[in-house]
Structure formats: C-alpha cells, structure tokens
Amino acid sequence: MLHSKSNWKYTALQDTTDQWMDDNMDMSQVVKDLLLQRGITTSDAAAQFLSPDLKMLHSPSGLDSIEIASERVHKAIENGEKVLIFGDYDADGVSSTTVMLKALQELGADCDFYIPNRFTEGYGPNEGAFRQAYEEGYRLIITVDNGIAAVNEANIAKQLGIDLIITDHHEVQETLPDAYAIIHPKCSPNYLFQELAGVGVALKFAENLLGYFPEHLLEFAAIGTIADLVPLISENRILAYYGLNKLTISKNPGIRALKQVCRIEGNVTEEDVGFLIGPRINAVGRLQDADLAVQLLMTEDFEEAKAIAEEINHLNQERQQIVSSIVKEAEKMVDPEAGDGVLIVAKEGWNEGVLGIVASKLVRKYDRPAIVLAIKPEVSEVKGSARSIPAFDLFTNCMKVRELFTHFGGHSQAAGMTFPLENMNLIRTELNQIIKAQLTEDDFKQVIEVSNTIEVSNVNESLVNEINRLAPFGMKNPKPVFQIKHIPSDARQIGSSHNHLKLQFKEENALLEGIGFGMGELFSKLSPHTPVTVVGELGINEWNGNRKAQIVMQDMKVEEWQLFDYRGKKNQDISQLLHDSGKNAVLVNNIIELPEEADQFTYDTDINSLGKRDVLFIYDLPPDLSRLKEIVTAAKPDNIYACYYVEDSLYLKAFPSRQEFKWFYALVLKKKVLDLKTEMSMIMQMKGWDKDRIIFISKVFFELGFVKIDNGVIHVISKPAKKDLQESDVYQERLNKAHIEKVLYYSTYDELKKWFTNQMEYLAEPEEELTYGL
Structure with a gap:
C-alpha cells in the first residue's frame, strides 16, 4: 500500500442535473465530460468556449467612474498637463504600466511612469512619491494594478491638488480611498465580470480612452493576466487566448528579445508565460527597480531590447540563486514537530523581493501556510510575503487580526504585509488558533483536482490534441488531470540522480508511458504485479521526431497491500529501508541486537505487544508458519518486506527415505x-x-x-x-x-504473495469501485 501525498478531489458537475443537451458537435465523450464540468451543456456554448470571440468582451462603460476618468484624461491631454502612470513591480503591474503608457502616447499625452522600489518604498502609492510627482509638475496620477488600499495616500494627493485615478483589481478593503475616480470591477455592481487582472482593467480604460478596442495591446494583457493567476474564464479567457496568439506573432522588439532568451519557438502557450516570460519580468522588480522591465516592452530598438533581455535573464538567474539560499535557511528554522498550523520564519538581511517565492516552496514542502519575513532592526519592523494552502483563506483570516499589521493586502492564497517585530509571536499565536479551529489534519494536504478516470487504451495523440482545445488553462479552467489505474509493465528511475520515475502501462495494443518528475524515490515503494493508481496531465512526448501520448504524473497511490521481495540477499543492510518506512514499522527476527532504526519483535515476543503496524520486515524465517500468521494477523500490515536469507537449506537437501x-x-x-x-x-x-x-x-x-x-x-x-x-x-x-523454506523462501513471488494474502483474514472484501466525477 502506498498513500498519496495529496488529497485527490474528484471534480463533480456544477449541477447534478446537467447533461449534454444536444449532440451536434463532433467531439469525444472525454471532452464533452470536461465541458459539462465547466457548466457547458450545449453545442453553442461549447463553440463559444472552444473558439473565444473578442465580440463577447463586455463594454468598458460598465465600469463605474470610467467615463469621469476618461474625461479627466482627455482634458489633461488637451491642456498639455503632465500625466503620471503609477505602476507595480510584478508582471501584472509592468504589463499594466505598458498598456496605459502606450495608450496615452497614442493619444499624444505628455506622460511618464513611476514604479515604486520594492525595498525602499514597498507596494503601492506612498506619500513621498506623490510629493515628488507634485514637485515635478504632475497634477494627474493614474494607478495601475494598485491603489485600492491607498486611503492615506489619496488624501495626500487631494491636499496637494493632484487628481488621482485608481485602476486596480485587488481585494477591496473596508474603506475606499477618496480618489477622483476608482475603476475597479469589484466596485462596479453592474459590470458582469469581476475577476480581471490589473492589466485587464488597464486595457478596459485604454479602450475607453482610445474609442476602439486596442488589439495591438493584447500581447501585454496576456502576460499580466496569465502571470497574475487570475481565473482564466470569461473575459480573462478571451484576453489570454487572443493575447497568446499576438505573443506568437509579436513584432514588439522587447517581446521578441524576451522570447529569444527564453528559447520560445512556435506557438506561445500559457505555460511559456507562466514559467518563462512572467518569472523573468518579475525578477527585475524582485532585485531592483522594475523600470528596466517596462523599458524592455516600450523600446522600439531590437538591439537595445536584446541587451535589456539578456540583463533581465541574468537577474532571473541571480534571483534563483538567492531563492535557493533563503529556502535552505528558512527550512532550518522550521520544526515539523512543533505542530504549527501556520509557519512564520524571519531573518535580517533576506531579500524582500523573493520572499513570496520562498513562502510558496515552504507551503509545498510542509503543507502549511507560510509567512516569510525580512527583519528590519533599524525600525523594529518585519516585512514580507505569505502563501497559503487551498483550504485556508489567508486574506479573510488575516483581516480578523488586521489591527496587528501596519500594512496588509492580497488575495485568499497570497498576501504581503508589514508589522512591528514585537507582534510576530502574537500573530503566530492568533493565526495558529484560527487555522486549527477551521481545519482538520487532512485539510492541510495539498489538493489535486481530478477530472475523470480514463483507460490506458483511450489515451492517444488525437485525444490530447482535442483536450488542448480547452486551453489556455489556468485558475477556474485548470488543465485536466486524469486518473489511471493499471499494473505497470515496467518501472525505472531516470535522470542523472535517479530522481525521476518512469512507468510503462500496456493494455491490449495500447502503450502509455508515465513520467513523474521528482518522484524517483517512489520507485522502491512499488512492488511487482501490483496495480498503481496515478493522477496527472496528458501530454505529448516528442523525441527525435517521434510523438507519443504520455501522462505527466503528479501523484500516485497503491490501494492494496504490497509484498517487497528481498529474499536471498546475504548480509544485506536494510537500515535505509527501515528508515524510509517511518515510525510504524517493525523488524521481526530472532536476533537480539538490531540497528537503532528498527523496532524489534522476535518470534518469542508476546503477540499482544505488537499492535497495528504499517510495515512488517521479516528478517528471519519463523519457527512455525502458524506463528508468522499470528504476527501478520496482529500487525495488519499495509506492506511486508521479505528480507530473510537461508544459509544452510534443508529444503534443498533430499529427505532420507x-x-x-x-x-x-x-x-x-x-x-x-x-x-x-x-x-x-x-x-x-x-x-x-x-x-x-x-x-x-x-x-x-x-x-x-x-x-x-x-x-x-x-x-x-x-x-x-x-x-x-x-x-x-x-x-x-x-x-x-523444509516446508517453511518451501513456502516462504523457494516459492515464486506470486506464490508467496498468495500465501500472505491467505493469512490476512482481516482484509475486508473489496468494495465495488466507485465512479468519481462523471
């Protein structure tokens, strides 16, 4: 038996009464089922989803205050006023700044941009920057991807005589800033989609200002929308879909140069943006001023763009090294045995720009929300980022203790914060109490959404291509994860460090390979001839011109007990096996002295002292088969390791007649x-x-x-x-x-497993397998 590392949540229909209402579309049942899970029940709705249309975008006029804001901008252009775009240092903020800058330049505005320094100014508007803008002659400031929490800064702007237009998409807090205008989907009850990214809001404002839909800005909208992990449904899906097409054929020098350093060829996908383009743009603002990223997207000179792109690429490599170093330090501060529901680690000198990435890595490793902070002793403050697990809404729960934070903002799964150093232990205590009151231990495990179960024989390149029509994938439209249960015909560790796992499944004439990156350690936990249940994404593996379908495994489990056959290996060291098996394992033998890792149980020990064990290591043959049966019955093991060696076999010696x-x-x-x-x-x-x-x-x-x-x-x-x-x-x-040797030592693997199974009277009759999802 092998337990999954994550909770598998099987996707259900949005409504149990949903069904496919017509059958006019030529598509596989697998894709129909996936559409049903997304609430799509007719061929018209399916066509609209599979082939997004720009005409389905909502009119920007539905956003409150957009007309007032547009009039003010046009007035500024007519009067030759200087306009400042106040952006943010992440990929959404950089792309939002670029969209607004290009739109204003097209209108002939006297405009420039300002992105605060993450380290000296922090996120969002600040008084110093506004006062500096006033001294430089700016009387109109437009924020993009920030500002909804800038209550004090809006008052400062008003006192200075600056008109402040806020465009943002972040969570709305209790008090709204007293700004000239606020363009925010969640502040607009009549706007039909409230999940736009910051760049989506900026694009809407640009459309309203320009008087037409600016398709040439879609490539920037795709970057911010995908990189900021907003739900890729409705308008966001349309913007991402067409924006990826624009990125593929882009003539923008900065985009072309960035694709070169990322080695992106052919069609640009959401994964290219999420894992290659987005992180590089983010890296600039994580290590220095983000201006360089805006300059890359704004330049018209390809040679300049190549130089900037190379510099950004080096910054990303430096960022990766810094993250690796901080993660190692942070892990040493975490005590897994402490029982904390929320992890909080802090140290002076940590780079504030990468703490969100570090927090994400801690969440993945420890299955706990993580807050990672840089200590600022000169002001007795800490500043940092937090990431959460699916079951815990970080924003809502931190707002319950908002008074303990100097600054706080974010989403359910991510947040940024500043607070007095002296409050750290109190925040730890409060959040631990909150999370333990809400969640069970099982809730802390990461969640994998499983779309459906599929047979090996049904997986082929044609199906994978059909599923990919649902792209771009992202939040609220996840890439489908399928479950496959089958006996692997082959299993092996691959990679220079043997840290990856490759399985092969055969069914009739079908052959499917599964690759599990970073799952190499599970190789020793899989026994022969045992069905393995894996979940993962279907894809195409292309090598030397050959293309074949594969499943990229995310997790696996074995639902029946397993036998691991180490018989006949003389003087073998099983210490590592014992260590890897955890605390609830026992070594059964006749030896008095054993490795420290082993919990010993000899054949003479009172059976009542054994109890339930996950793993049973049998190191010596028993004096009697009935005694071994008693031990198996008492331990009820999930896995048995047969590790015995016969020095002087009686079975092989002919018995005297x-x-x-x-x-x-x-x-x-x-x-x-x-x-x-x-x-x-x-x-x-x-x-x-x-x-x-x-x-x-x-x-x-x-x-x-x-x-x-x-x-x-x-x-x-x-x-x-x-x-x-x-x-x-x-x-x-x-x-x-001789009979014991025959049964336990000289039997085949299948014979030995059958013998053990026959002793396991505690095994319940297998239940009829449930059909999940559909």
Missing part, C-alpha cells in the same frame, strides 16, 4: 557398536550420503529410543519400544523447516 533409515538401522544392529568418528567416511562413500544426513538419522533413532549415542559412538538398544519415525520431534522439525 524409509529405506535409508532401515539400511542404517540394519548396519547398527549388525555392528552392535558403530563409532561415527572412524566409520563416518566409509558410510558416506558407500551410500553417497553427506555428513548431515548420517547425523540426522542417528538423532532420530536416538530420540525414538532405538540407540544410545555416547561421544559419537552408537550402541544398539535391545528390544526397544515400537515407534514410527514420524513420532520423532527431530524428524518433524526437519520436515517443518
């Missing part, structure tokens, strides 16, 4: 006295017997009272009691040991 016993007894009767010290060799030569056989026969006769043995000399007893050979304990013991 009755005729051989008769011949030897006749010899003793004839001689009256038989000295084995002098006549052993003669008997061995005459009969072709080994020494062990002669000694064994002698012991049987001695036990039955047929002879006396004194210092190797056998004397006949006259008129012994009549007894059968089988009445001898020595005779029976040898038969028993």
